[in-house]
Amino acid sequence: MNFDYTEDQKSLKDEARRYLNAVSPITVVRAVLEADGDGCDSGLWKQIGEQGWCAAAIPESYGGLEMGYVELCALAEELGRALAPVPFASTVYCFAEALLAVGTDAQKEELLPQVCSGDLIGTLAVSEGAGVLTPERIATRFADGRISGAKVPVVDGLVAGKAVVLAAADTGPGLFLVDLGGEGITREKVSTIDPTRGEARIVFDDAPAQPLGDGVDGIAALSGIEDRAAVLMAFEQLGGADRCLEMARDYALERYAFGRQIGSYQAIKHKLADVFVKNEVARANAYYGAWALSTDAPELPLAAAAARVAACEAYWHAAKENIQTHGGIGFTWEADCHFFYRRARHLGLVIGSPRDWKRRLATRLEARVAAEVD
Amino acid sequence: MNFDDSAEEAAYRAEVRTWIAANAPDLSHLTAEERRNWHPRHKEVARAWQATKADAGYACISWPKERGGAGGTAIEEAIFNQEEARAGVQFTYFMTGLHMLLPALMEHSSDPASLAQVAPAVRGDTIWCQLFSEPSSGSDSAGVRCAAVREEVDGVPGWRINGQKVWNSGAQAADFGMVVARTNPDAPKHKGLTVFWTDMKAPGLEVRPIRMMSGDNELNEVFLTDVFIPDNQRVGEVDGGWKVVISTLMNERAALGSGTGLNWRDVIKLAGETPSFDGMALDDPAFREWLADYYVQSEAIRLTSFRTLTSLSKGHAPGPESSAGKLLWSSTTQDMTSVVLNVLDHFGMVDDPEIAAASGAFQHRFMWSPGLRLGGGTDEIMKNIIAERVLGLPGDIRVDKNVPFRDIPHGR
Numbered sequence: 001m002n003f004d005y006t007e008d009q010k011s012l013k014d015e016a017r018r019y020l021n022a023v024s025p026i027t028v029v030r031a032v033l034e035a036d037g038d039g040c041d042s043g044l045w046k047q048i049g050e051q052g053w054c055a056a057a058i059p060e061s062y063g064g065l066e067m068g069y070v071e072l073c074a075l076a077e078e079l080g081r082a083l084a085p086v087p088f089a090s091t092v093y094c095f096a097e098a099l100l101a102v103g104t105d106a107q108k109e110e111l112l113p114q115v116c117s118g119d120l121i122g123t124l125a126v127s128e129g130a131g132v133l134t135p136e137r138i139a140t141r142f143a144d145g146r147i148s149g150a151k152v153p154v155v156d157g158l159v160a161g162k163a164v165v166l167a168a169a170d171t172g173p174g175l176f177l178v179d180l181g182g183e184g185i186t187r188e189k190v191s192t193i194d195p196t197r198g199e200a201r202i203v204f205d206d207a208p209a210q211p212l213g214d215g216v217d218g219i220a221a222l223s224g225i226e227d228r229a230a231v232l233m234a235f236e237q238l239g240g241a242d243r244c245l246e247m248a249r250d251y252a253l254e255r256y257a258f259g260r261q262i263g264s265y266q267a268i269k270h271k272l273a274d275v276f277v278k279n280e281v282a283r284a285n286a287y288y289g290a291w292a293l294s295t296d297a298p299e300l301p302l303a304a305a306a307a308r309v310a311a312c313e314a315y316w317h318a319a320k321e322n323i324q325t326h327g328g329i330g331f332t333w334e335a336d337c338h339f340f341y342r343r344a345r346h347l348g349l350v351i352g353s354p355r356d357w358k359r360r361l362a363t364r365l366e367a368r369v370a371a372e373v374d
Numbered sequence: 375m376n377f378d379d380s381a382e383e384a385a386y387r388a389e390v391r392t393w394i395a396a397n398a399p400d401l402s403h404l405t406a407e408e409r410r411n412w413h414p415r416h417k418e419v420a421r422a423w424q425a426t427k428a429d430a431g432y433a434c435i436s437w438p439k440e441r442g443g444a445g446g447t448a449i450e451e452a453i454f455n456q457e458e459a460r461a462g463v464q465f466t467y468f469m470t471g472l473h474m475l476l477p478a479l480m481e482h483s484s485d486p487a488s489l490a491q492v493a494p495a496v497r498g499d500t501i502w503c504q505l506f507s508e509p510s511s512g513s514d515s516a517g518v519r520c521a522a523v524r525e526e527v528d529g530v531p532g533w534r535i536n537g538q539k540v541w542n543s544g545a546q547a548a549d550f551g552m553v554v555a556r557t558n559p560d561a562p563k564h565k566g567l568t569v570f571w572t573d574m575k576a577p578g579l580e581v582r583p584i585r586m587m588s589g590d591n592e593l594n595e596v597f598l599t600d601v602f603i604p605d606n607q608r609v610g611e612v613d614g615g616w617k618v619v620i621s622t623l624m625n626e627r628a629a630l631g632s633g634t635g636l637n638w639r640d641v642i643k644l645a646g647e648t649p650s651f652d653g654m655a656l657d658d659p660a661f662r663e664w665l666a667d668y669y670v671q672s673e674a675i676r677l678t679s680f681r682t683l684t685s686l687s688k689g690h691a692p693g694p695e696s697s698a699g700k701l702l703w704s705s706t707t708q709d710m711t712s713v714v715l716n717v718l719d720h721f722g723m724v725d726d727p728e729i730a731a732a733s734g735a736f737q738h739r740f741m742w743s744p745g746l747r748l749g750g751g752t753d754e755i756m757k758n759i760i761a762e763r764v765l766g767l768p769g770d771i772r773v774d775k776n777v778p779f780r781d782i783p784h785g786r
Binding site: 002003004005070245249252253260261263264266268269270272273274276277280281284285287288290291294295305306309310313355357358359361362365366369 | 674
């Protein structure tokens with residue numbers, strides 16, 4: 001029984017925190033926000049690539065470090081805490097996991113080493129507009145090695161070199177690999193609530209594409225990929241939520257009102273205790289998800305949904321109450337609170353909203369109970 | 375991250391699982407009514423089970439053998455408790471004594487006669503209750519006014535106790551109680567308290583049941599009128615009782631934080647059998663969304679107990695996560711019961727065990743649940759503990775600090 005990081009994992013995490021404090025202080029996030037560019041600090045991304053972080057969980061046979069998924073979770077927690085404005089989640093949790101899950105050997109051998117070195121930014125292109133995209137509503141079409149349609153928003157779509165695209169084909173929905181630097185691609189920036197993570201609208205006009213994997217059921221494959229991404233992303237969310245609680249706590253100790261620290265009032269203490277409890281709920285579920293991910297346990301789909309639902313709720317709650325605790329100053333552009341408020345909802349929508357995941361969770365829970373009865 | 379037992383732990387778990395399967399009491403011959411806490415037949419089953427465990431070395435596993443324990447490890451005890459809960463044969467009658475009071479007695483007393491009371495309690499031969507709260511001191515647990523004054527009776531040095539206690543769980547059935555009294559009203563309030571244990575049949579001690587809003591009679595008022603307690607039954611130093619109180623309260627929260635009773639499986643079963651607009655309640659999207667939230671919180675409580683086990687297996691004491699667990703468990707339980715009443719619609723109000731869904735278990739829990747948020751430290755006290763001990767926020771401004779107890783303002 002060890003429901004915690006090991007000592008080695010803790011030192012990796014401490015090291016990552018020290019490193020990010022040095023190379024990705026909150027001023028880096030502000031600079032990306034104010035630059036209003038592609039939502040990425042390319043210098044920071046290069047450094048993170050050189051650290052080997054993208055390679056952490058990828059097998060050695062594809063140029064990875066094969067450290068393990070719990071190690072990757074530890075890095076994710078720190079990246080989330082630092083709000084690092086880099087395409088790590090899209091590339092590592094989504095694109096690389098898609099390749100590992102259903103890619104052919106040739107696709108893995110070609111692309112994973114480039115992911116490991118940080119040379120290739122990848123992403124997942126699913127959404128086509130407002131609302132839930134059910135399989136029958138997919139408008140992007142694949143036929144004869146070409147893809148047409150539009151995807152919006154695509155995270156890191158401005159900087160990504162390749163995308164895994166969900167599209168309809170004669171054989172049903174599938175996942176397709178597309179070179180975003182190739183012909184038939186138009187991409188434009190889309191303004192979002194979190195400009196520290198870039199988003200694009202990508203139009204595919206008979207763009208060359210190849211199926212990801214061989215005879216893959218696109219909907220089932222996407223669901224499996226999203227489960228893996230959900231666990232990893234839950235750690236980013238947890239890192240962000242913890243940082244919000246620390247910021248609020250520190251401010252409550254420093255700010256005086258009516259002659260005393262605002263943190264001495266129960267209105268503030270109880271508010272922050274509620275944040276703590278939600279963060280602990282998120283931590284417990286995220287750790288369980290990490291265990292399921294790292295051991296490829298049959299519990300993964302249910303554990304991943306629980307990790308995501310808990311992490312979305314905790315980060316949103318921590319981010320809004322952090323602003324509330326800061327009072328008026330927390331609502332200003334100059335304060336850092338809004339970075340977390342933005343990122344909390346960005347991460348809470350990017351692979352589907354909590355509403356979507358609660359639906360998945362209930363279905364999986366019902367299946368589990370049914371399996372137990374049999 | 376792994377949930378696997380070590381080879382030794384796995385062997386121990388297999389051993390206790392087999393033993394429990396072979397020896398666990400059968401509750402199936404009890405009616406729904408008889409299966410409720412404090413029903414004499416239910417209590418008798420629990421008492422017999424406790425003795426069976428003690429004879430086999432499975433009661434208070436981590437305690438020393440001379441105190442009735444088995445001289446085992448904390449992790450073995452935790453494994454046994456998990457397996458016992460899994461088999462549905464965990465009872466609450468002895469928890470106050472075994473989880474809260476007697477560990478404090480063993481820690482703070484060296485009196486042979488006092489320590490001799492521990493082993494019979496381990497066997498379930500005696501039940502202990504807590505005599506801490508008072509009408510004017512609930513959350514403010516150091517505000518005790520029950521007075522103890524030194525007196526010698528027939529050459530025995532001791533204390534004369536006068537006062538009133540309240541919310542005493544199980545006092546109606548208890549053989550012994552642990553009482554906090556004020557021995558120095560001139561000292562600040564935390565510094566004039568002393569803890570004693572007493573025979574609940576001592577002359578001058580009267581137990582009156584309190585009928586709770588659920589209709590159950592588990593709580594009591596206890597009146598102490600000139601009750602004499604010999605000095606050897608003092609636990610800890612004179613005026614040093616606060617330390618003893620703190621050790622018992624921390625144990626209480628750890629025990630309450632683990633979460634027992636109706637859970638998501640029971641809720642899914644009921645929702646799957648209850649008709650709704652289209653199909654069953656379990657098919658209703660709003661219900662499913664709530665179910666997901668409830669599951670996530672329930673899982674957190676279950677998983678937090680693994681974090682506690684992790685600490686234990688590394689030889690560390692459990693951390694402050696137990697306060698978060700208690701807070702979470704009591705409020706999710708209350709909300710869950712109310713959602714289930716909605717699922718049942720009109721019929722949600724029916725609690726007659728003969729016709730109610732799940733024999734009325736949800737309605738009974740619904741009427742119990744306000745107490746879960748009050749007993750063992752209210753929600754508000756739990757939040758103060760988290761804010762102050764975990765987050766490091768300052769204590770409230772206190773008007774009762776460094777003031778002699780007798781000068782502290784009080785209401786009626």
